[in-house]
Amino acid sequence: MPGASPPLLQFDRVSRHYGEVTAVDDVSLSVERGEFVALVGASGSGKSTLLKTVNRLVEPTAGRVLLEGADVTDGPAPALRHRIGYVFQGIGLFTHMSVAQNIALVPRLEGRHPPEGRIADLLQLVDLDPAMAGRYPDALSGGQRQRVGVARALAGEPPLLLMDEPFGALDPVTRDALGERVKRLHAELGLTTVMVTHDMAEALLLGTRVLVMDGGRIVADATPRELLAGGGGDVAQALVAVPRAQARALADLT
Ligand SMILES: Nc1ncnc2c1ncn2[C@@H]1O[C@H](COP(=O)(O)OP(=O)(O)OP(=O)(O)O)[C@@H](O)[C@H]1O
Numbered sequence: 348m349p350g351a352s353p354p355l356l357q358f359d360r361v362s363r364h365y366g367e368v369t370a371v372d373d374v375s376l377s378v379e380r381g382e383f384v385a386l387v388g389a390s391g392s393g394k395s396t397l398l399k400t401v402n403r404l405v406e407p408t409a410g411r412v413l414l415e416g417a418d419v420t421d422g423p424a425p426a427l428r429h430r431i432g433y434v435f436q437g438i439g440l441f442t443h444m445s446v447a448q449n450i451a452l453v454p455r456l457e458g459r460h461p462p463e464g465r466i467a468d469l470l471q472l473v474d475l476d477p478a479m480a481g482r483y484p485d486a487l488s489g490g491q492r493q494r495v496g497v498a499r500a501l502a503g504e505p506p507l508l509l510m511d512e513p514f515g516a517l518d519p520v521t522r523d524a525l526g527e528r529v530k531r532l533h534a535e536l537g538l539t540t541v542m543v544t545h546d547m548a549e550a551l552l553l554g555t556r557v558l559v560m561d562g563g564r565i566v567a568d569a570t571p572r573e574l575l576a577g578g579g580g581d582v583a584q585a586l587v588a589v590p591r592a593q594a595r596a597l598a599d600l601t
Contacts, residue, residue, distance in 0.1 A: 352415075355414070355539050357412070358412055360409065363405060370393045371563045374410075376558070383553060384540065384542070384554060384556050385551075387546070388560035392560040394511075398509055399511075430507070432507065432509065434508070435496075436511065436515040440484040442484050443483075444484075449484070450480075450499045472532060473528060489521075490518070490521035494525065507538075507540075510529075512544060526553055530553050547586040547587055547590055551590070552571075559583045561582045567582065569583065
């Protein structure tokens with residue numbers, strides 16, 4: 348279509364080898380603005396490696412990754428990373444900086460000073476009391492730290508949010524609450540999100556689109572509804588069977 352804007356994110360025949368190991372094997376796909384893509388698969392299937400080719404924590408052995416139509420290797424990596432929010436397990440907050448300083452880090456690196464009230468707004472966005480702005484990460488619970496991580500990732504108003512097992516280390520209740528919050532934020536802020544998880548239930552509940560990886564390849568690309576209706580192929584259905592069996596076992600208890 349002439350004049351149509353390119354997809355927000357595109358993988359064009361991306362592969363990544365580590366010696367004999369093929370972590371990512373010839374992946375091509377596009378992510379449109381507004382999608383919430385859950386990237387799911389067994390341990391070692393290549394999810395994190397594929398995600399990290401986007402913010403250049405991993406360089407592909409072959410192929411290219413395009414953000415808003417431009418090759419991510421076109422400019423310096425730090426400038427690229429300022430356009431991509433990144434939330435990962437353990438989050439990597441700076442312990443010598445307060446919550447407010449951690450959140451303001453990305454805008455400050457770009458020479459911007461967040462306007463008065465912005466930090467409080469961001470804290471409220473992730474359901475944290477703005478009074479926490481002056482605390483240090485050591486004085487927060489794991490779930491609170493993870494919320495600060497989400498606020499920090501959103502502080503630069505990035506067009507793309509990447510999350511790598513963001514809720515992996517949290518207890519189930521906190522995990523569900525934060526998952527729901529992120530889902531609402533995604534919708535309210537009009538974000539485009541790609542989230543790695545090994546948990547199919549989480550992928551089905553949060554994603555608008557679920558990609559299943561196996562042996563470095565994308566073996567299913569379907570909506571949660573399609574997967575729940577039995578689509579997506581054998582690998583996808585083996586993953587869908589897990590939460591289904593749990594739901595059945597719970598129902599049997601009642
Ligand atoms: N830096 C590395 N050096 C060597 N091999 C690597 C490296 N990073 C990943 N691999 C290998 O590439 C494959 C894919 O790893 P990756 O971390 O992408 O999988 P994953 O699906 O994210 O797994 P998990 O769910 O366990 O995090 C694995 O076989 C892994 O051992």
